[in-house]
Amino acid sequence: MLHSFLNRRLIGRKDVRSRGPHANVLKNDAFLAHSWGGGRGRGRGGNDFGELILGPNGGRGMSRQGDPRAPKLIIPGGRGNSPPTGAPGQLIMPEEGMGVTGMMDIGDSVTTPTPPSRYRPPAGFMNEDGLLEDETSKMSPEEMMNRLRTRAGQWHMLAKCIPSLYKLSYTSANIDEISGITPSEQSRWVVASTIHDSLRLSGKVPPDVMAAFEDGGDELLFPFRYVAVEYRVAAALYIVENRLSPDDCEVLARAMKEWDRRLTERYGFSEHPGDCLAFKYMRDALETRSKSELVKRIEQGLKVAVTDGARARLEEVLKEADELTSAVTSSAASIVVLRLNEDEIGTRAMPILGTYAQVTMRDVESAPRATMDGAFGVFSLVGTTAAQCKWVTLPMWKALSLAKHPAAIEVPDCSRVSSILLGTKSKSDDDRKRLQGPGILVLDVGSVAPYDANPSTFYLASGTANETLEVVDAAALVSMGKHAVATILFLCRPPLREGMASPSTSSGSDVGQLLQL
Template sequence: MASMLSSTPSFHLLRRRPSILRRISASKLPTPPPPTPPGQAYQPFRPPPSPLPTKYRSLSPLERLEVLRDRLGLWYEYAPLISSLLTHEGFTPPSIEETTGITGIEQNRICVAARVRESLISSSFDPDFLPFFDSLGSAELLYELRLLNAAQRASAARYVAIHRLDPKSAQDLARAIKDFPRRRGDDGWTSFSADNPGDCLAYTHFRLSREAIETPDRVAALEKALEVAETDSAIARIEEEIVKASKGEEAGGDGEDAEAIKPSIPVVRLRYGEVADASSVALIPVVSERDGAGGMEAAPAWCKAEGEMGVVSAERGWGRWVVLPGWGPVAALEGGVAVEFADARVLPWKVGRYEKEAVLVVADRRRRAVAEAEGLYLVAGPREEKETRLGVKRGKELMEKGIEESLGFVVLVVRPPKEGEDDQLSVEDWD
C-alpha cells in the first residue's frame, strides 16, 4: 500500500506542501516595527498638529467664545477657533452668532480668508506686505482671492496691498485674473501679460471697450484700461485703440475705404460658467428661425427687473428665454430679441471656414430702418406658400433691392460654448 501511494502524484504534492506553505507564509509576514528605546511603547499613529494657535489650545469652549466675542487678538489668529467650535464642540453658525455677534457670513469669510493668508505665507509672497492684511477689514480682501491659484494669489495680494484696493476692486481684480487665460485668442490678448495683475485688469476694460456702442463709452473704458496697465506692450496697444476711437474708427478697423469695411458686429463664443461669473445678466426672449415675422412680433417687447428683489416682469407671457452676460450691446437693448438659428452658415461669413453649429442672433427691434450698408439685419423670406423663415442680410444687399425696413438690427452673434476652444471671428472671416 505504501508503494502504491508513493507512486501517485498527489502523494508527492502532500510531501512537498509544508515547504511551499512555509515560503508563502513567509512572504506575507508583516514588516516588524522599528526598534524603540527601552521603556517607551511603539506608537505608529501620530495625531495631526492642532490647528489652534498655542495660546488658545488650553482654553475651554466658553473661553474660546469669549475670545471671539471680544475680538481678543488678530482676526487670523482667532479664526481657527470658529472651525474648532463647529467641528469638535457641536456648535452651529447661528449659535456662534448668538453668542459672539459674528454673523454666519462673516464666520465663513474669516475662515476662508485665514486659509488664503496661510497659502500666501507658504508661497513666494513678500512677507513685508503681510502686515497690510492684519486689520479685520482685510479679511474681506483676502476672501476675494480664494478662487485663484497660489501664484495668482501672491501676485494679486501684492497688487492689492500696493494700490490699497477696496473689497469691490479686489473682487474685480480677482475676476480679471481668473478670466484672462480663458480669453486666449481674443483680439489684443497677446499684448497683455498673464503674470501681471494690472495687465489682466486692463484687458478686462479693453475687452469691454470693444463691446461699447457709443464712442464716449468706448474711450472711457480704454482710459480705465490705460490707468491700470503696466507692461509697455499693453500700454501701446491701448493707446493705439484710443487713437482709433477718437477718429471714430470701428474696433478692429484698419483704415480701409468704406466699401471694403467688414461688418463690425461682435461675434462671441459663450464660455462655460460665464453667466454665473457675470456681475450683471440680461434676460432676452428667444424666437426660432421657423417662427418668421409673426414670432418676432409676438415676442415681448420689454422685460425688466422690478422691486428690491429684482423680480423680472415682461409685457406678456412667453415660453422661451435666454440669460446672457450683461455685455455692452446686450445691456443697452430695449425691446431686444434673440433668434435661434440651427446653422450658423446663414450668416454672411465665409462658407467652409466654420462648421455647422447653432447660434443666437441678438437684434434690436427698435432699429428697423435699413440705414447702414455694412450692418446686418433680420428679414423674413418666403420658403413655401404659407411659411416664412427668418434670415440675416447685409444692409447693402437690402438697399440694392429697395428694401427700407427690416425686422431688427443685429447687435450681437452668440456662439455656443465649446470645450477647449476660444476661437473668435476676425475681420477677414466675413464674406
C-alpha cells in the first residue's frame, strides 16, 4: 500500500489507462512518458512484454543495444531494462497489475526517488484542527467585490476576499475604487484576520472572547502581528478582560515584544500581559530624569502588575529613587567639573641631581626614580635619597617619555657652558645672548660604552679630575676611553617673561630652546 501511494503521488497522475499489452498505462506530465520497465522482476503483475512493476529491487537493466528508439525509464541509482522480446513496454502500477493485485518480494519499506516537488501547501495546512473553510474559493470576483462593497459579513470573513482578488490580478487601488476600503484598511484586515484565525484554531479562547473581536477587532488585533503565536491567546484574554482600546493594544504589543527580547532584564516579571506592561513602565521610569514622572510610571506599573516578583521590582526602583532624592541638598552651592585633556595630564617627574659642574658620579648613580600610576599619573618616589632631592615635572615630550631613568641638572647660565654653546651651534653674540639665563639639562641615566656612542648625541661623563661630570660628544668619549654615565636628552629653558620679545635671530621652539640631539 505504501508503494502504491508513493507511485501515485510522486511519479505522476494517470491520464490514459488500458489493459492491452501494447498500451502505455501511465503518462506523467512531470517527468515520465513511454517508459520501459526495470528488470527481470516477473512476479505477480509482470509478464514477458517488458511490463514494469516499480519496487525497491528494480533489478539490473539491459537496454536494447543499437536501438535509439527504445523508450526507457530512468531511475536514479539503477540502469534501465529492456523487454526481452523488443515489444513496446507497459508500466503497471503495483495494485493494478495484469489482473493480479499485489507484488512479490517487496519488503516492508519502499524507497522511491522523488523529483523536485512543485507542490505548494495551502496556508495553515499544519494547523492541528485543520484549515478554516475559505468560502471565497467558491465565489466569483463579482460576488467578492459586492460583499466588500456592502460590508456583508464580519471583517475577518471579508478579509478572505482580498487575497483572493489579489490572485486574480486585482490591485489594492481597484478594490478601494469599487468597495471604498482603503489600501491601509485592506492590509490591516488581512493581517488581523490571520491573528484571528490563529486564536480560533488554538481552541483556548472562549467563544465570548472571540465574539468581542467581531466588531472592530481588526484594530485590536493588528498590533500583535509581531507577537509570538503562543502569547496571543493571553493577550486576547487580557484585552477583553480590561476592555483595552486600540491605542492600549499598541502599547501592550510593544511591551510584550520588549519583554520577549530583554531576557537578562526581565527577572521578576512573568509572561503575563500585565507583567509585561509593568516591565515596560519600569523601564520608562528608569529612563526619565524627573522624579514626578518616575513615580507616575512606577504607580502605573503597580496597577497592572500581576505577580509578587513584578511588584517587588517596582517597589525597589521607587525606594532607590526616594533615597536619591533625600540625599540631594537644597544648597545653592555647586561644584565645577573640569575634564582634563590628554596633553594636560601628560607630565613626568624627575629628580634634580644638583648644579652643573658640581654633580659627581656618585650623585648620578644614586639618582632616585619616580613611578607613575593611575588615570591622573600619580607618582611615587623610589630611592633612599628621594626625600633629600628636589623634583621637577616636565611635559611628556616624546624624548622624555622614552627615557628609562630621567634626571635633571640645573644650569645657572646656559651661555657660559662651552659644551652647550657647541651643541646649539651658537657662534655669534646674538646666539649667546639668546642662551643667557637658567636652564635644566635633562638626561637619561645609564652607562654607555664608547663604541656604542652615537655621533649625533651628547653624553655626561667624568672629566679629567675624575670627580665632576661634564657634557661631551661621542668623539671625546672615545678619545677618553671612558663609559658615559648618562645620555643628554635636551636642554629645557623657562618660558619667556611677559613683554620680553625673543631675538629676531631666534630659531628655538616653544619648548624652551632645546638642545636637540
